[in-house]
Amino acid sequence: xxxxxxxxxxxxxxxxxxxxxxxxxxxxxxxxxxxxxxxxxxxxxxxxxxxxxxxxxxxxxxxxxxxxxxxxxxxxxxxxxxxxxxxxxxxx
Amino acid sequence: xxxxxxxxxxxxxxxxxxxxxxxxxxxxxxxxxxxxxxxxxxxxxxxxxxxxxxxxxxxxxxxxxxxxxxxxxxxxxxxxxxxxxxxxxxxxxxxxxxxxxxxxxxxxxxxxxxxxxxxxxxxxxxxxxxxxxxxxxxxxxxxxxxxxxxxxxxxxxxxx
Numbered sequence: 051x052x053x054x055x056x057x058x059x060x061x062x063x064x065x066x067x068x069x070x071x072x073x074x075x076x077x078x079x080x081x082x083x084x085x086x087x088x089x090x091x092x093x094x095x096x097x098x099x100x101x102x103x104x105x106x107x108x109x110x111x112x113x114x115x116x117x118x119x120x121x122x123x124x125x126x127x128x129x130x131x132x133x134x135x136x137x138x139x140x141x142x
Numbered sequence: 143x144x145x146x147x148x149x150x151x152x153x154x155x156x157x158x159x160x161x162x163x164x165x166x167x168x169x170x171x172x173x174x175x176x177x178x179x180x181x182x183x184x185x186x187x188x189x190x191x192x193x194x195x196x197x198x199x200x201x202x203x204x205x206x207x208x209x210x211x212x213x214x215x216x217x218x219x220x221x222x223x224x225x226x227x228x229x230x231x232x233x234x235x236x237x238x239x240x241x242x243x244x245x246x247x248x249x250x251x252x253x254x255x256x257x258x259x260x261x262x263x264x265x266x267x268x269x270x271x272x273x274x275x276x277x278x279x280x281x282x283x284x285x286x287x288x289x290x291x292x293x294x295x296x297x298x299x300x301x302x
Contacts, residue, residue, distance in 0.1 A: 072226060074248055075196040078255035086258050089186070090265060096183040097269040101276040102288045106175030 091120055148281055160277040162218035164270050167277025180273045188219055188266035195259025197226040198234075198249040212264035215271045 095116040096109070103109050160167025165181030168174075192200060199205040201213065201223030213220045230249055237244050251259055272287070279287040 072192050072197045072223065073230065075251035075255060075259075076193045078194055078251065078258065080254065083254045083258055086262075089190070090262060093183045093187050094265065094269065096179060097272055100176055100179050100183070101272050102286050103176075104286060106179060109179065 087124070088121075091124075092117055095120060153278060153281055156277050156281040157274055160270070160274040161215065164216060164273050167274060168280065171277060171281045173280060180276075184216065184266050184269050184273060185219075187262045187269070188213075188216060191259045191262030191266065192223060194255050194262070195251045196249050197223045198230040199227075200251075200256075200259050200263060202227040202231075206260070209260055209264060212267040215267045215274065220267075 092113075095113050099109055099112040099116050103112060156167045156170050159170050163181065164184035165177035165179070167177075168180055169177035200209065201220060203210040203224070205227075210220070210224075213223075234244050234246075234249065250256075276287045279285060
């Protein structure tokens, strides 16, 4: 039952103008790569915090703090590597 | 008073539910709010990754074995995606046998979208491992994963 349905879904698109989610990749703007960090980070912070709270009402603030913590940490790491990159270019 | 330990079959049931659908394990232990949170926060990156990359190569153990392994912790999503991937492989093969030229970019994303898709899919899979462990912890101890060590030790019975 499932296989013919999926084959039908796969058949619906090639050669046609209809783009089907998960069959045809979505167009991805070239400048979007770094910005895609933010929603993923939010999901990671949410799941991480959800595995530590007893009730959902504790979640929003804890998630926000974790989100900011990870984001600032990653920005510092990026800045550190950028400085290292500049130093390498300068001295080697 | 220490709560009654759940049976092994109950824990297996919760684990399987959490493996099939993110949040389903939490729903089974009565944590409906957390179930919704886990479901959304894990389904979103998985669906985004698969939509950006396409199922053909991004849910295929032959095209990208280690990514597929990372996706396996979400069985209920990865199995249909794998079936779609094999259906697409068959479809492309049929088109080639008919003499058609198949442009693979119709089905497969390349750099930089491929990088983003892989990271999203792998992260979603790994996040569901955390969700499964948390569901099991809540089923067994009634506490989230990282609070088990804070539980007070059961009182010693008075010496006779």
